[in-house]
Amino acid sequence: MEIVYVYVKKRSEFGRQCNFSDRPAEINVDIQPDPGLTANFIERDPIDAGIQCASDMSEHEVNTERFEMENAGVNHLEGGWPKDVNPLEMEQTIRFRKKVEKDENYVYTIIQLGSLMEHCIKQNNAINIYEEYFEEEETADVADEPPSAKTINVFRDPNVIKRTATHLSWHPDGSKKLAVAYSSLEFQRSSKDMSYDSYIWDLENPNKPELVLRPSSPLVSLEYNPKDSHILVGGCYNGQIAYWDTRKGGQPVELSTVEFSHRDPVYGTIWLQSKTGTDCFSASTDGQVLWWDIRKLTEPTETLVMDISRKGVLENALGAIALEFEPTMPTKFMVGTEQGVVITCNRKAKTPAEKIVGTFSGHHGPIYALARNPFFPKNFLTVGDWTARIWSEDSKESSIMWTKYHMAYLTDGCWSTIRPAVFFTTKMDGTLDVWDFLFKQNNPSLNVKVCDEPLFSLRLQDNGRFIGCGSKRGTVTLLEVSSGICTLQRNEKNLAMAMFERETKREKILEARHREMRLKERTKAEGKEEDVKVETEEETPEELLARVQKEFFEIIEAEIRRKERAAKLSKPQVAQRPGLPKGWGGWGGSLTLVLHRGTGV
Amino acid sequence: FRPCPIATVARRESRSHAGDSSCASLAMAEVEETLKRIQAHKGVIGTIVVNAEGIPIRTTLDNSTTVQYAGLLHQLTMKARSTVRDIDPQNDLTFLRIRSKKHEIMVAPDKEYLLIVIQNPCE
Numbered sequence: 112m113e114i115v116y117v118y119v120k121k122r123s124e125f126g127r128q129c130n131f132s133d134r135p136a137e138i139n140v141d142i143q144p145d146p147g148l149t150a151n152f153i154e155r156d157p158i159d160a161g162i163q164c165a166s167d168m169s170e171h172e173v174n175t176e177r178f179e180m181e182n183a184g185v186n187h188l189e190g191g192w193p194k195d196v197n198p199l200e201m202e203q204t205i206r207f208r209k210k211v212e213k214d215e216n217y218v219y220t221i222i223q224l225g226s227l228m229e230h231c232i233k234q235n236n237a238i239n240i241y242e243e244y245f246e247e248e249e250t251a252d253v254a255d256e257p258p259s260a261k262t263i264n265v266f267r268d269p270n271v272i273k274r275t276a277t278h279l280s281w282h283p284d285g286s287k288k289l290a291v292a293y294s295s296l297e298f299q300r301s302s303k304d305m306s307y308d309s310y311i312w313d314l315e316n317p318n319k320p321e322l323v324l325r326p327s328s329p330l331v332s333l334e335y336n337p338k339d340s341h342i343l344v345g346g347c348y349n350g351q352i353a354y355w356d357t358r359k360g361g362q363p364v365e366l367s368t369v370e371f372s373h374r375d376p377v378y379g380t381i382w383l384q385s386k387t388g389t390d391c392f393s394a395s396t397d398g399q400v401l402w403w404d405i406r407k408l409t410e411p412t413e414t415l416v417m418d419i420s421r422k423g424v425l426e427n428a429l430g431a432i433a434l435e436f437e438p439t440m441p442t443k444f445m446v447g448t449e450q451g452v453v454i455t456c457n458r459k460a461k462t463p464a465e466k467i468v469g470t471f472s473g474h475h476g477p478i479y480a481l482a483r484n485p486f487f488p489k490n491f492l493t494v495g496d497w498t499a500r501i502w503s504e505d506s507k508e509s510s511i512m513w514t515k516y517h518m519a520y521l522t523d524g525c526w527s528t529i530r531p532a533v534f535f536t537t538k539m540d541g542t543l544d545v546w547d548f549l550f551k552q553n554n555p556s557l558n559v560k561v562c563d564e565p566l567f568s569l570r571l572q573d574n575g576r577f578i579g580c581g582s583k584r585g586t587v588t589l590l591e592v593s594s595g596i597c598t599l600q601r602n603e604k605n606l607a608m609a610m611f612e613r614e615t616k617r618e619k620i621l622e623a624r625h626r627e628m629r630l631k632e633r634t635k636a637e638g639k640e641e642d643v644k645v646e647t648e649e650e651t652p653e654e655l656l657a658r659v660q661k662e663f664f665e666i667i668e669a670e671i672r673r674k675e676r677a678a679k680l681s682k683p684q685v686a687q688r689p690g691l692p693k694g695w696g697g698w699g700g701s702l703t704l705v706l707h708r709g710t711g712v
Numbered sequence: 713f714r715p716c717p718i719a720t721v722a723r724r725e726s727r728s729h730a731g732d733s734s735c736a737s738l739a740m741a742e743v744e745e746t747l748k749r750i751q752a753h754k755g756v757i758g759t760i761v762v763n764a765e766g767i768p769i770r771t772t773l774d775n776s777t778t779v780q781y782a783g784l785l786h787q788l789t790m791k792a793r794s795t796v797r798d799i800d801p802q803n804d805l806t807f808l809r810i811r812s813k814k815h816e817i818m819v820a821p822d823k824e825y826l827l828i829v830i831q832n833p834c835e
Contacts, residue, residue, distance in 0.1 A: 192767060211769050216824065218739040221761065224820040224827040225746035227807065231818050232753045235833040241811060 258545060258557040259593045263577070266317045268293060268585025270306045276581025278332040279570035283340045286572045288313055288321065289579055291587055294329030294348050294376070296567075309333060309345070311357065314589065323361045326353050331376045337438075338388035344405065346377025346393050354405050367408040373397050379434030384441050392436075396449055398428025400456075415466055417446060417454060429454070433481040437488055443468075445491065447478030453493055453502070471502055473510050480524040480569075486531035486604060490611050494524035499536050499546070503615040508622050511614035514546065515553060523568050529575035529597050531607040537566035537580055545596055549606050557596070561588050755832040757815060762786055762826040769825070781817075785828055789821045 196203045211217055234240065266289070268274060274293040282288035290311045309330045310320035324330070328347040336342040344354045345363075350373035353363035373395035383390040389405040390412075398418070401411035417428045433447030442459045451474035460466040476496035483491040489504045490511075497517045500510035519540040527533035532549040541562045544555035561580050568581040575597040578590045751759050751772055760778055761770040766786040771778040793805040808819040811833075820827040 192765075207767075208769050211763060212740060212743070215739070217769075218743050220822045220825050221743050221827065222746055224822055224825070225750060228750055228818060228820045228827055228829055229753070231807065231809065232750065232756060232829065232831055235816060235831055236754050239833060 256593060256595060258547075258596050260543070260545070260557065260559045260578075260590045260596075261593075262561070262588055263591050264314065264317050264589040266291070266312050266320075266587040266589070269310075269320070270308075270585075272302060272305045273584040274305060274329065275567050275583045276585050276587050277568055278330075278334075279568050279579045279581055279587065280334045280343070281570060281572050281579070283335050283337045286574070286577070287315075289570075289587065289589075290324075290333050290335060290343055291579075291581060292330035292333035292345060293585055294331050296331070296376075305329070308361075311343075312587070322357055324355055324363075325361045326363055327351070327366065331378055332380045332393075334380050334382060334391075336382050336388060338382075342405070344380050344382065344391050346373075346380045346395070348376045350374050350377060350395060350397070352377060352380065352391075352393055352401075352403055352408060354408070365405070365408045367403065368410070371410050373399060373401065375430065378432045381434050381436045381444075383436065384438045392434070392444075394431035394434045394446055396430030396432060398425055398430055400431060400434075400446060415456065417448060417467075419452070419454065419467065419470055430477075432477050433479060433493075435481040435483060435491065437483050440488060445481055445483075447481040447493060447495070449477040451475055451478060451495060453478060453481060453491075455504070469507060471507060471510075473500060473502075473513075474498075476520075479522055482525050482534075484526050484531060485528055487608060487611055492524055492526060492534055494521045494536055497521060499524050499534070501611075501614075503611065503618070505615055506618040506622060508625070509618060511611070511618045512548065512552075514555075519565075522566060525569055525571050527575050527597065528571060528573055529599055531604055532610070533596060535569060535571065535578060537561075537569045539565040541566055541582065543569070543578070543580055543590070545592065547596070549600075549603065549610065557592075559590070561590065562586060750829060753831070757830045757832055759830075760826075760828040762828065764824045773830075781828060781830075785817065785819055786826060789819050789826060793821060 192198045192204070192207070196207050198204060268276070274295045276291050277294050277296060278292040280290045280292075282290070288311055290309070292309045294309075295305060307326055307329045309324045309326070311322040311324065313321040324333075324343075324345070326345060326347055328349040328351065330345040330353075331348055332346040334344055336344070341357045342354060343357070344352065346352055349369070351369060352367040352372060354365055355361075356364050373393065375395045375397040377393045377395045379394040380391055381393075382388075383392060383402075387404075387406075390402065391405065392400060392402045394400045398416055400415045400417065402413040403411050416425055417431050418425070419429065420427060429448035429450045429452060431446045431448055435445040435447070437443075442457055444456055444458060446454045446456065448454065451472060453471040455468045455470070456466050457468050458466070460468075471493075474493060474495040478493050478495035480494035481491065491502055491504075493500050493502065493510075497520060498514050499521055500513040502510045514536075517538060519538040519542075522537050522539060524534060524536040527535065530547075533545065533547045536544045536546065536555075538544065541560060541564055543559045543561050543566065545557035545559075547556040550556050562582050564583040564586075566580050566582050570579050572578070576591055578592065579587055580590065581587050747759055747761070747770065750756060758773040758777075759771070760768055760773065760781055762768050762782045762785070766782055768778045768782040773781070788810075789805070789808055792808055796803050796805045805821055808821065810817040810819075815830055815832045818829045818831065820829075
């Protein structure tokens with residue numbers, strides 16, 4: 112429908128002036144609210160709403176592509192010579208130079224600059240204006256700050272299903288890379304989707320591992336070859352040994368045959384010192400220690416069964432968890448076992464029975480870490496159950512020093528490479544302890560909570576400043592300790608040596624004492640068999656007391672009766688002095704004899 | 713046939729020429745003396761004079777070293793000067809000193825020339 116309104120105006124009326132007139136307001140349209148429409152709407156709760164009349168903006172972050180930078184040098188050639196002068200021609204250049212020197216401006220300028228320059232030269236010669244004042248005093252007292260540790264970097268397991276970081280190994284040159292072995296140590300807990308990979312991380316890049324190692328079974332331990340930084344050896348969960356060459360990629364170069372490998376996860380692998388640099392040995396909870404040559408992994412070169420009775424019987428063998436080898440003592444090595452016993456072995460012995468030299472027992476649970484003190488190799492640290500113990504090779508009966516029993520299980524430990532009196536331990540509650548036993552012996556000098564999940568492995572970098580800790584969920588945390596912990600204090604070596612010697616001596620004295628006492632007990636036991644009558648009877652304290660009391664009163668009454676009789680008989684005689692009757696001494700003696708026997712019980 | 717006036721003219725010219733050269737040579741001698749004096753100071757390893765294009769005019773070091781110093785320091789001085797002037801247009805660079813572990817390089821800049829001295833400050 113077209114709405115049309117026609118305006119009509121007579122032509123004669125064009126151009127007429129407008130006559131405006133007022134009129135009251137008129138309603139043109141009035142639309143009343145229609146209550147019927149409310150059915151289409153729901154009443155809303157009154158709310159406070161803010162309105163702003165502003166243009167919509169959104170924030171965006173864009174990560175630009177990383178541009179490649181390259182450093183290049185520029186070869187600087189002579190330039191700037193005017194066109195007519197050939198820089199290679201000596202004559203022309205000399206002529207040019209002479210011409211410039213004749214210039215008046217040149218002369219004037221040089222004289223000006225010369226005086227300015229001379230001022231500075233003389234200044235330099237007069238006094239060293241950049242002199243360092245108080246240089247020596249700065250380095251004196253930095254050691255008073257309390258020890259602290261700072262997290263530098265965190266490397267997380269990139270897989271969805273997290274595995275425990277069971278072993279860490281630093282790159283031998285410069286320690287810029289960290290090799291971490293990942294596996295799940297919980298009994299039958301590994302799922303099908305769990306990845307078998309282990310990684311080599313570059314410290315600069317925590318987002319992506321530098322190299323992915325792909326074994327056929329998860330790696331429990333992993334070590335860099337200290338002689339050749341491209342070679343790594345790893346012990347697998349299924350007992351095989353594999354070795355990698357980082358130049359060749361992530362697949363193992365060679366894998367040991369299943370028949371000749373271990374039957375349990377390989378918990379410890381260490382490289383040996385040899386001319387070829389290809390020897391290593393491994394230990395596992397199946398009770399065997401195997402020696403391998405990397406070039407031929409089909410068969411171990413040597414085997415040793417960890418049987419303390421020296422019979423080589425595999426059934427009696429103790430499962431080995433920790434291995435220790437010090438390159439300065441190439442013939443000896445130590446094995447820490449699941450049963451809490453440390454076995455020292457000699458590699459060069461002729462028969463397998465002679466290979467096992469001695470044992471140290473003292474832990475209640477598996478020994479998870481075993482390390483010799485780098486400065487005093489005769490003393491070594493063991494970490495197991497809820498304590499950490501320090502042993503000396505000389506005292507075989509017990510450890511010379513030990514920490515108190517902690518609330519959480521200790522999982523790993525190592526000595527500091529710089530300070531002989533400092534060692535680090537990790538616990539199941541996710542804390543790292545730094546012990547300095549020259550400073551404080553009953554408590555760690557520093558306790559750092561690294562993460563919420565249990566820490567399983569620990570490795571100190573060679574400079575003693577950085578520590579890598581691996582946790583149950585595969586997070587490797589890199590910590591830096593304060594300089595007080597990693598700088599050698601004055602006289603520390605001597606103090607540590609004195610402390611070790613003192614404790615060893617104490618243990619030796621205690622051992623000797625124990626031996627004496629045992630000897631005495633044995634002879635006493637033999638002596639007791641002859642005197643059956645009284646000596647073999649063991650009395651309780653109450654019985655003893657009752658008997659003594661009875662005897663006492665009997666004797667007193669006997670004495671009183673005797674005195675009365677004597678008084679009756681010899682009245683005119685001098686009354687006897689009420690001193691100790693004759694029998695007292697003997698009675699006193701018998702009393703002491705009784706007491707002796709009581710304590711001998 | 714008048715050879716004399718030419719000769720006199722020639723003599724005059726030569727005389728004036730001699731005068732000019734003597735002035736110039738006097739000034740040159742002074743320059744020589746200044747540079748020699750600078751070189752003779754304790755610890756001074758070398759002196760280089762560079763012109764506005766970076767061409768070494770006078771040097772006491774060998775050619776390759778001179779060329780390297782001349783080129784690099786020329787650019788650095790230009791940069792330093794432009795920096796000073798950017799911050800304050802009324803300002804200008806008067807002297808530039810670079811102290812390194814081994815020695816100190818001092819540059820006295822001018823509109824057209826640069827005087828570079830390498831000194832080993834004695835401590």
